[in-house]
Amino acid sequence: MTISPSEQPKDASATVGPASPLRGVGIGLGVAQGPVVRMVEPAAAPEYATSTLGAEAEYARVREAITAVADELAARAEAAGGAAQEVLEAQAMIAADPTLLDEVDDRINRGAIAEWAVYDAFAGFKATLEAAGGYLGERAADLDDIFQRVLARLQGVEVPGVPNPGHPFVLVARDLAPADTAILDLDQVLALVTIDGGPTSHTAILAREKGMVAIVGAADAAALNTGDTVIVDAASGLVTVNPTDTEKARATRRSTARLASSEAPLAPGALADGTPVPLLANLGKPTDAAAAVALGAEGVGLFRTEFLFLSTAQAPTVAQQRESYRALLDAFPKRKVVVRLLDAGADKPLPFLNDAHEENPALGLRGLRALRASNDILREQLTALAEADATTDADLWVMAPMVTTVEETAYFTALAREFGLRTAGVMIEVPASALLADRVLAHADFASIGTNDLTQYTMAADRMLNSMAGFQDPWHPAVLRLVGEVGAAGVRTGKPVGICGEAAADPLLAVVLVGLGATSLSMAPAALADVRHMLSRHTLDEARNLAGIALAASDAAGARQAAMAAAFAQPR
Structure with a gap:
């Protein structure tokens, strides 16, 4: 899917990106082009402060925030289906983990405000899971997203996540939390580029499941700015910044040909010489x-x-x-x-x-x-x-x-x-x-x-x-x-x-x-x-x-x- 020049942000021509294509690991064969929109960065860790509300009030604030986040994640899981559902259900369970809540309560009992108590408890829980490795180590990465959601509820601000600029765009992010990947609007998100991650990361797996045009692990994408125009070529793993008209036309032709190929009658997998590959x-x-x-x-x-x-x-x-x-x-x-x-x-x-x-x-x-x-x-x-x-x-x-x-x-x-x-x-x-x-x-x-x-x-x-x-x-x-x-x-x-x-x-x-x-x-x-x-x-x-x-x-x-x-x- 592409967008016309009239749909580009007005300041797109004023942005200047890197001179050479950015390289990462492509997911699939797709190609897409459009304006970059950067993911909103998460909030900074809260400073320690003594509560002026009292422990009971802080308990209530935490429980209300955690319950709301767990309910939201569970609802997203039910709507997402597939691999995303499994990941989101696991996140919802972590958010409501009574052991984690006990850790938060312990810090509140010692006088801390709810924001810092949640931050410190989540950090300790994350370190424990990372030390365990394996499946639990995987769940540790989800804690940052859960913490940011709980913190936003406590602070009464918008949860960091996928932006909605009002036009189709290429999303550039440090990485995506499962909760964000699961609800991406594929009519708006033309392609995804992440700075971190690898071919087996949650982001890559969920992007592949959704059939998205995506490149992960493109470290130099940190230099991209909202408004830059890019071509995201998953087949080559390259992001071309501020492409020429010739490059845009070539990408459009490839995208059209790929769409036609995907709509062709289904046939068993086989090589060009007829060798079957189920x-x-x-x-x-x-x-x-x-x-x-x-x-x-x-x-x-x-x-x-x-x-x-x-x-x-x-x-x-x-x-x-x-x-x-x-x-x-x-x-x-x-x-x-x-x-x-x-x-x-x-x-x-x-x-x-x-x-x-x-x-x-x-x-x-x-x-x-x-x-x-x-x-x-x-x-x-x-x-x-x-x-x-x-x-x-x-x-x-x-x-x-x-x-x-x-x-x-x-x-x-x-x-x-x-x-x-x-x-x-x-x-x-x-x-x-x-x-x-x-x-x-x-x-x-x-x-x-x-x-x-x-x-x-x-x-x-x-x-x-x-x-x-x-x-x-x-x-x-x-x-x-x-x-x-x-x-x-x-x-x-x-x-x-x-x-x-x-x-x-x-x-x-x-x-x-x-x-x-x-x-x-x-x-x-x-x-x-x-x-x-x-x-x-x-x-x-x-x-x-x-x-x-x-x-x-x-x-x-x-x-x-x-x-x-x-x-x-x-x-x-």
């Missing part, structure tokens, strides 16, 4: 299935079962699970549906699974390790899946999360077959299982590579920390080499190898992954059209050539740029 959907709830089918999903490559477990104080019954799985399978008759067993543990503490404190939960009792320690939950989940499978005609595949060893693989696949499940595989998310993929696949019927965690563990960098965003790029040759090991093992053993991490939604990287041996790709449904289009431009030999070019680079940026130069240099 394009599947990553789903979090059965209710997401219809939208995925409408966007061309050929099945499900990753169904996350956590939604059944994370919002309850006790494990769901076999009957409850069975009905949810049956609803999912009914939506994909005669198609492949890959269900991942509960991926939880110390990093997603559940009172009925494992909520013991661990110093480094990302390396602790999680995934299949946690399920083996709570064997009854594992067996109940397999029972429910087998019962649902018996009453539907979908092609059910079941996989275990966070599998590290050959022994774990043999254990799980034998157990799955004991329950009558025909196709049992494993997630490959750690270097150990990638390097021994031929031995893993000697037991498993298939492997699915989770590139988010594989990147995290390969680069030894917590993917939930913004400070580590520079390490969270699946284009890194070390990560690609491990993917290639699994792909080669799949060829040798005759077993399929899928990709279900965020990397599969990067259109050019998707081609590289196929060149490394991936036989199917699973992603957020909104990414299917771009990936389908990019695959159709390349043969299998070309995909393998691009994979070799990426592997020969020394870092992620070099791999991406070299592959892009080679891909777009090929005549079409």
Whole structure:
């Protein structure tokens, strides 16, 4: 979507941006142009002050503000749906956490005003979550947004967030909170550029789910000003500031062609030479299935079962699970549906699974390790899946999360077959299982590579920390080499190898992954059209050539740029 010169802010021509394009990580293949509007910066931390109202009045102010914020987040969650709903529901739960409220009360009891008590309590809570890492570390980033919302309520001012200038615009922000990303008006926000973040950040994931034109991690975008005119080219990861008329016209033609491509009749994923590459959907709830089918999903490559477990104080019954799985399978008759067993543990503490404190939960009792320690939950989940499978005609595949060893693989696949499940595989998310993929696949019927965690563990960098965003790029040759090991093992053993991490939604990287041996790709449904289009431009030999070019680079940026130069240099 573009806007005419008459819709530009009157001072746009007076602004001057950087001389060369700004570089970040593009989300998808889209391109958009328009005037920049900068995100309102959050309020400064309040100074300590002694209350003149008394503790009871301060308690009342805090409870009113926190209740209002939690209610607002819950309402946004219900309206948002999809991955955004899960994130916003988690935020609402954090806002109403009684432990956090107790910390606020403690500071008020010592005489502080509500504003400072909230600030200091949230800061302490955030430090605790960051130290825990993993899923809890991810939630720590949400605390800043919750705090700003509560503080604004206490101060009676507008909550920092997405501006509304009254015309379409390109939003430039340090980063976006989930609550803001979930409610973006796509008729007004032409594109999104963030200064922080990486390809697996919440902002990137939610932007991909919405099908937005977005570039994340563009550090030099901090120099952009409201009123600058930019072209945001996600395919190249470049932001062109104050472009020429020729550049604007080229971007308009590309945007029009992309829209026409997205409206073309849906077809199965395939390379230019006819090599099939099934394009599947990553789903979090059965209710997401219809939208995925409408966007061309050929099945499900990753169904996350956590939604059944994370919002309850006790494990769901076999009957409850069975009905949810049956609803999912009914939506994909005669198609492949890959269900991942509960991926939880110390990093997603559940009172009925494992909520013991661990110093480094990302390396602790999680995934299949946690399920083996709570064997009854594992067996109940397999029972429910087998019962649902018996009453539907979908092609059910079941996989275990966070599998590290050959022994774990043999254990799980034998157990799955004991329950009558025909196709049992494993997630490959750690270097150990990638390097021994031929031995893993000697037991498993298939492997699915989770590139988010594989990147995290390969680069030894917590993917939930913004400070580590520079390490969270699946284009890194070390990560690609491990993917290639699994792909080669799949060829040798005759077993399929899928990709279900965020990397599969990067259109050019998707081609590289196929060149490394991936036989199917699973992603957020909104990414299917771009990936389908990019695959159709390349043969299998070309995909393998691009994979070799990426592997020969020394870092992620070099791999991406070299592959892009080679891909777009090929005549079409």
